[in-house]
Amino acid sequence: MRKALASAIVLAAACAVERAPDSSVPTWRGEVASSLDASCAKCHTGALAAGGWRATSYLDAIGCVSGAAATQPGDEHAPIVNALGSDAHAGVRGSRDLLLSWVGGGAPAFRGQVHDAGIVDPRSPAFHGTLLRARKWKPMTDANDIDACGRCHDGAAAPGATACTDCHREDGGTLACTTCHGSAGHAYPPRDPCFFPGERGGAHAAHVDGTKPLACETCHPRVDGPPTGRHGDGVIDVAFDASLAGTSAAYGDRVCAVACHDRGGARPRPSWDDTTKMSCNDCHSSPPRDHYRGACTSCHRESDATGTSLTPGPLHVNGKVDLGDGSGKCGACHGRGDDPWPTTASHPAHELPGGAAPVACASCHPVPSSLKSPGHLDGVVQVIFTGNALARDARPAWNGTTCTDVACHGARLPEPVASPAWRDASGAAKACGACHGLPPTIAHAAAQDCERSICHGAEVSRSSSGLSIATIGLHIDGIIETNH
Numbered sequence: 516m517r518k519a520l521a522s523a524i525v526l527a528a529a530c531a532v533e534r535a536p537d538s539s540v541p542t543w544r545g546e547v548a549s550s551l552d553a554s555c556a557k558c559h560t561g562a563l564a565a566g567g568w569r570a571t572s573y574l575d576a577i578g579c580v581s582g583a584a585a586t587q588p589g590d591e592h593a594p595i596v597n598a599l600g601s602d603a604h605a606g607v608r609g610s611r612d613l614l615l616s617w618v619g620g621g622a623p624a625f626r627g628q629v630h631d632a633g634i635v636d637p638r639s640p641a642f643h644g645t646l647l648r649a650r651k652w653k654p655m656t657d658a659n660d661i662d663a664c665g666r667c668h669d670g671a672a673a674p675g676a677t678a679c680t681d682c683h684r685e686d687g688g689t690l691a692c693t694t695c696h697g698s699a700g701h702a703y704p705p706r707d708p709c710f711f712p713g714e715r716g717g718a719h720a721a722h723v724d725g726t727k728p729l730a731c732e733t734c735h736p737r738v739d740g741p742p743t744g745r746h747g748d749g750v751i752d753v754a755f756d757a758s759l760a761g762t763s764a765a766y767g768d769r770v771c772a773v774a775c776h777d778r779g780g781a782r783p784r785p786s787w788d789d790t791t792k793m794s795c796n797d798c799h800s801s802p803p804r805d806h807y808r809g810a811c812t813s814c815h816r817e818s819d820a821t822g823t824s825l826t827p828g829p830l831h832v833n834g835k836v837d838l839g840d841g842s843g844k845c846g847a848c849h850g851r852g853d854d855p856w857p858t859t860a861s862h863p864a865h866e867l868p869g870g871a872a873p874v875a876c877a878s879c880h881p882v883p884s885s886l887k888s889p890g891h892l893d894g895v896v897q898v899i900f901t902g903n904a905l906a907r908d909a910r911p912a913w914n915g916t917t918c919t920d921v922a923c924h925g926a927r928l929p930e931p932v933a934s935p936a937w938r939d940a941s942g943a944a945k946a947c948g949a950c951h952g953l954p955p956t957i958a959h960a961a962a963q964d965c966e967r968s969i970c971h972g973a974e975v976s977r978s979s980s981g982l983s984i985a986t987i988g989l990h991i992d993g994i995i996e997t998n999h
């Protein structure tokens with residue numbers, strides 16, 4: 516015990532800045548906590564505490580209320596004293612005199628044997644965090660340091676020396692990221708502005724929280740643990756991840772010049788302290804000037820059709836302009852992978868028809884050889900028929916709803932003439948009788964079986980309603996096969 520006190524003198528000499536409160540001043544642990552507990556706690560507890568002020572711990576009691584420290588200034592103007600005069604407190608039994616002499620004496624936590632009472636008050640120059648930071652945290656990381664905290668705290672037996680982890684409860688204890696950064700469970704600036712008014716915090720919340728959190732190392736050198744080397748050396752290092760922010764990314768005068776923002780929009784170089792929400796037109800125009808026509812969704816997956824909102828996903832602000840699903844392949848916007856076949860309307864029915872060979876893309880569209888081929892991405896779907904569609908001198912046309920005079924659908928056969936609706940999913944257009952009679956009424960004897968090999972050969976199966984898989988390619992090829 517004596518030994519502990521002897522070294523305490525060393526520590527006090529090193530740390531003490533304020534005088535210990537004189538014994539006439541009440542302390543939090545002595546009188547104040549129990550008094551507030553009895554007269555204030557029933558309304559001033561938890562997340563919904565009245566007026567946003569909590570009476571239930573020292574740090575809460577001395578914290579800020581309506582932007583000002585509850586215990587400052589040290590007279591009747593301190594909110595904690597002043598509030599008692601308000602209507603809300605009529606009938607509240609509390610000792611105004613006790614509070615007045617507590618705040619007048621600097622609102623001490625306790626009368627310390629070893630430390631200045633300011634050791635627990637973050638605003639005090641004697642606050643342990645401030646003392647430790649000034650010493651680059653050596654007293655807590657180096658057991659041989661003359662002020663080593665571990666000599667009395669955390670397991671060492673010194674009466675009254677609270678374990679550090681009583682307050683520092685996060686995994687990692689006093690070395691958790693949140694000990695030195697952030698507040699209320701988040702490990703990025705600012706800390707509680709009431710206790711650390713110098714820290715501005717800037718746009719951290721917007722970047723680190725939210726739907727698409729950025730890692731700290733997007734803007735800072737990588738940090739994996741408590742301070743060593745450049746981390747904690749007193750200089751705030753800003754170094755951008757070039758894959759996102761661009762190779763010429765720069766930071767100066769609290770302004771960011773980064774490819775994530777600087778894309779021709781209204782606020783290309785935002786200040787770090789400007790926390791007004793970014794709109795779609797702030798980084799780039801939405802759409803960019805002289806851009807492609809058509810709904811944004813036909814070429815960009817995460818945007819809505821008009822470019823006014825986004826679905827959170829991996830593509831936006833990932834360092835490259837993404838088209839469709841971002842794969843860079845033909846199927847990125849329509850289709851899948853390398854395959855550009857759309858899955859819309861009657862496309863699947865033509866990609867794999869049951870009763871004919873697959874229909875080539877080029878039967879209905881000019882096929883672009885590359886993304887920027889003329890006619891592609893011009894906002895107009897070109898439908899131009901070729902090949903079998905033109906058999907028997909048919910002149911097929913697309914009117915926006917139906918396809919007319921298409922040879923594949925029976926045009927220029929004796930009967931009937933089908934005009935299939937492109938977006939009709941009922942399957943009507945693929946029924947056996949949809950394109951020609953079964954058997955056709957003209958040029959067929961009524962009782963004749965179509966599966967007879969003397970007529971259409973193996974193409975028609977015995978069931979008379981089915982087609983033979985083996986020779987399916989001969990059906991709807993523009994030629995009426997007979998007797999092969």
Ligand code: HEC
Pocket residue numbers: 551554555556557558559565566568580581585594595596598599601602603604607608609610
């Ligand atoms: C019966 C409920 C009740 C009790 C008990 C109570 N308060 Fe309040 N207190 C309120 C309400 C309601 C408000 C918010 C309205 C207001 O500010 O007048 C408030 C607000 C406050 C504020 C914030 C004032 C500001 O500047 O925004 C402080 C500080 C405060 N009370 C201190 C105390 C103290 C100290 C005690 C105990 C001595 C106490 N209160 C007991 C109901 C209570």
Ligand code: HEC
Pocket residue numbers: 519520522523526624625626627628629630631634635643647654655662663664665666667668673674675676677
């Ligand atoms: C010589 C023993 C000793 C050493 C060394 C010591 N402390 Fe303490 N500490 C105490 C005692 C005893 C208390 C109880 C209050 C008092 O008597 O001052 C205490 C209280 C505290 C408190 C307030 C805890 C509470 O209950 O609110 C903090 C914070 C604290 N010490 C931090 C430190 C830090 C940080 C170091 C290292 C830089 C350190 N102490 C080194 C003995 C020590």
Ligand code: HEC
Pocket residue numbers: 574635637643644645647648652655664665668677678679680681682683689693694695698707
């Ligand atoms: C009474 C509660 C309490 C106790 C006990 C306590 N601390 Fe703290 N400590 C705090 C608070 C509050 C902060 C301010 C930062 C925060 O909000 O987390 C802080 C901050 C710190 C910091 C941050 C310093 C910086 O650079 O910003 C360190 C390091 C630290 N404490 C170490 C210790 C050590 C070591 C002990 C034990 C010897 C200890 N603390 C005991 C409450 C406490």
Ligand code: HEC
Pocket residue numbers: 696702703704705714715716717719722723729730731732733734735751753766769787
């Ligand atoms: C989008 C970029 C960006 C991201 C992401 C980011 N920071 Fe920062 N950070 C900054 C800028 C800019 C500053 C201000 C530097 C200065 O003081 O000029 C800063 C300052 C800081 C400071 C110094 C205190 C302060 O408020 O000035 C700390 C500590 C810090 N950041 C930690 C973090 C941690 C921890 C993370 C991850 C959880 C993180 N930052 C993520 C850009 C970022």
Ligand code: HEC
Pocket residue numbers: 652689690691692693694695696731735736738739740741742745746747748749750751752753
């Ligand atoms: C003991 C205190 C302490 C702890 C614990 C701590 N840091 Fe820091 N950190 C600092 C200080 C002080 C700065 C301010 C800039 C400087 O001095 O390097 C800082 C700065 C940073 C920065 C800004 C870049 C830089 O180095 O300037 C990042 C990012 C960061 N810390 C991340 C972390 C992460 C992640 C953790 C947890 C793994 C962590 N810190 C734990 C004290 C600490």
Ligand code: HEC
Pocket residue numbers: 778799800801802803806807808809810811812813814815818820821822836838892893894
């Ligand atoms: C027909 C396809 C197409 C449509 C429709 C389209 N875009 Fe694009 N967009 C592109 C292509 C291709 C690029 C790649 C850059 C280029 O070629 O100009 C691009 C690039 C972009 C970029 C990145 C510009 C930069 O910073 O480099 C933005 C932002 C963008 N488009 C937004 C929109 C918005 C918003 C809409 C809807 C209003 C839209 N686009 C509609 C094809 C399209």
Ligand code: HEC
Pocket residue numbers: 774775776778793794795796797798799801811815817818819822823824825830831832833834835836837838
């Ligand atoms: C913080 C700046 C920023 C804001 C705000 C922003 N964008 Fe972008 N946007 C970009 C950047 C940078 C790109 C280019 C490359 C990328 O994705 O990294 C881009 C690309 C796009 C693209 C092209 C596809 C892509 O993801 O690459 C679309 C579409 C787009 N933005 C739409 C929007 C819409 C809609 C909004 C509003 C909800 C919006 N943007 C808000 C920075 C921004």
Ligand code: HEC
Pocket residue numbers: 809813814838839844845846847848849855876880881882883884885886890891892893894895896897898
């Ligand atoms: C950026 C998204 C995107 C990519 C990637 C893309 N397309 Fe398209 N494609 C469209 C859009 C949108 C249309 C609709 C009409 C228009 O704007 O030209 C279309 C139309 C078509 C058409 C119908 C004919 C026409 O031009 O109107 C064909 C065929 C086609 N694309 C094939 C391809 C092929 C082959 C590739 C790979 C070289 C490809 N597409 C890559 C967006 C894309």
Ligand code: HEC
Pocket residue numbers: 849855856857858859862865874875876877878879880896898913915937
């Ligand atoms: C049987 C004819 C036919 C075939 C084969 C065909 N398409 Fe289409 N396609 C159409 C019609 C009709 C439309 C509707 C045009 C409109 O809305 O103006 C269309 C629309 C499109 C569109 C616009 C977006 C959409 O889904 O409506 C794209 C892109 C497209 N086709 C690409 C292709 C590609 C790529 C292939 C081949 C891999 C293909 N199409 C095969 C007839 C066909």
Ligand code: HEC
Pocket residue numbers: 870922923924925926928944945946947948949950951965971974975979980981982989990991992993994995996997
């Ligand atoms: C999408 C339109 C369409 C449908 C549906 C259709 N056919 Fe055909 N069929 C044709 C056309 C067009 C011909 C004319 C010759 C050609 O182009 O192959 C034809 C020809 C035939 C022939 C003559 C042999 C030949 O291939 O030239 C037979 C037999 C036949 N169809 C049977 C059927 C049967 C059985 C079904 C139902 C399983 C059926 N068809 C459904 C369009 C169709």
